[in-house]
Amino acid sequence: MTTDHYAIEAEELRRTYAGGFEAVTGISFSVARGEIFALLGTNGAGKTSTVELLEGLTAPDGGQVRVLGHDPYRERAVVRPRTGVMLQDGGFPSDLTAAETVRMWAGCTSGARPVAEALELVGLGDRAGVRVKQLSGGERRRLDLALAVLGRPEILFLDEPTTGLDAEGRRDTWELVGALREGGTTVLLTTHYMEEAEFLADRLAIMHRGRIVSTGTPAEVTAARPARIRFVLPEGVTAGRLPLSLRAAANGRRIEIRTHELQDTLGELLRWARDSDLRLEGLDARSASLEEAFLDIAQDSARTESAGV
Structure with missing residues (x-):
């Protein structure tokens, strides 16, 4: 020291x-x-x-x-x-x-x-x-x-x-x-x-x-926690139309994508929307906040203890 x-x-x-x-x-x-x-x-x-x-x-x-x-x-x-x-x-x-x-x-x-x-x-x-x-x-x-x-x-x-x-x-x-x-x-x-x-x-x-x-x-x-992208698909468009590479959690038309490569994933999403002639409502992309990282870390630690690791 x-x-x-x-x-x-x-x-x-x-x-x-x-x-x-x-x-x-x-x-x-x-x-x-x-x-x-x-x-x-x-x-x-x-x-x-x-x-x-x-x-x-x-x-x-x-x-x-x-x-x-x-x-x-x-x-x-x-x-x-x-x-x-x-x-x-x-x-x-x-x-x-x-x-x-x-x-x-x-x-x-x-x-x-x-x-x-x-x-x-x-x-x-x-x-x-x-x-x-x-x-x-x-x-x-x-x-x-x-x-x-x-x-x-x-x-x-x-x-x-x-x-x-x-x-x-x-x-x-x-x-x-x-x-x-x-x-x-x-x-x-x-x-x-x-x-x-x-x-x-x-x-x-x-x-x-x-x-x-x-x-x-x-x-x-x-940085160790994934960024997120959220948006709402247009009426009549289902989450199934998204490319498989954009692994998405869907709640009806509301979509959330978690990624460690925010720029690349967002670029791919925007290219897909442009090529499909679609407008994504409420598009919001951001890196993980400290609060999200804190909650994830606390939950991970609790799960590890529960598993006896």
């Missing part, structure tokens, strides 16, 4: 709970400095257990983890001031204002930003005097983020950062996270929004039952 290059390094990491349940079963991955890395998985996949090990909240039951070259559990006093953490629920005192909450947190944070700067950064500058209990759910998530970036962290852990935000708030958060990355901050992100991971992540890992079952860039993960 080259700690100068990596901000986070996990090797054969394990975590076991009382009763012998192994939530993390020997995973290995690394996050480069200045990279946004997304950790994805269904509920119970082991994401939270993994992140808690990285944050130094507990010691691993096997393997090792290094954050900025240090053991985050045994050397917490060294690591913690250099990291920012955004939990799913911050649990703020409801009677404090947004500004008072940030000011209180700043008193426990090394090198904290000015309160006004932190609030402006997350779009809460005009809500500084509003009590936490009067903030919307989305505004409280922004306040969570303000506290996470208050100390200008070298590594930022974001646990479901845009839950409860509207579309505009989600995009604003994405832009802020991207700007932090451009400034050199390393980000480890967990999210259930596949669009968010696809937009933000330089690389990602998909977990299932405590194991990493796929890793790579979003493009690499989706």
Whole structure:
């Protein structure tokens, strides 16, 4: 391992709970400095257990983890001031204002930003005097983020950062996270929004039952999954008229073709439609999305386990 290059390094990491349940079963991955890395998985996949090990909240039951070259559990006093953490629920005192909450947190944070700067950064500058209990759910998530970036962290852990935000708030958060990355901050992100991971992540890992079952860039993960072409045949034209090479699933006149060669397959389809003097209604061709790849990978892993492989 080259700690100068990596901000986070996990090797054969394990975590076991009382009763012998192994939530993390020997995973290995690394996050480069200045990279946004997304950790994805269904509920119970082991994401939270993994992140808690990285944050130094507990010691691993096997393997090792290094954050900025240090053991985050045994050397917490060294690591913690250099990291920012955004939990799913911050649990703020409801009677404090947004500004008072940030000011209180700043008193426990090394090198904290000015309160006004932190609030402006997350779009809460005009809500500084509003009590936490009067903030919307989305505004409280922004306040969570303000506290996470208050100390200008070298590594930022974001646990479901845009839950409860509207579309505009989600995009604003994405832009802020991207700007932090451009400034050199390393980000480890967990999210259930596949669009968010696809937009933000330089690389990602998909977990299932405590194991990493796929890793790579979003493009690499989706490239292994087939693209799809959908269209509706004209009245009186059946799916049987399609060339055999265009293996199609048909629901009446509605057709779906799955292919790993999108350009070639689409070209063949369009040539067939032209030669047959047919117009294909609602023609839609696209590569697999990260959400489709994620669901396929989770289902494949579940089938493999069921088969005892």
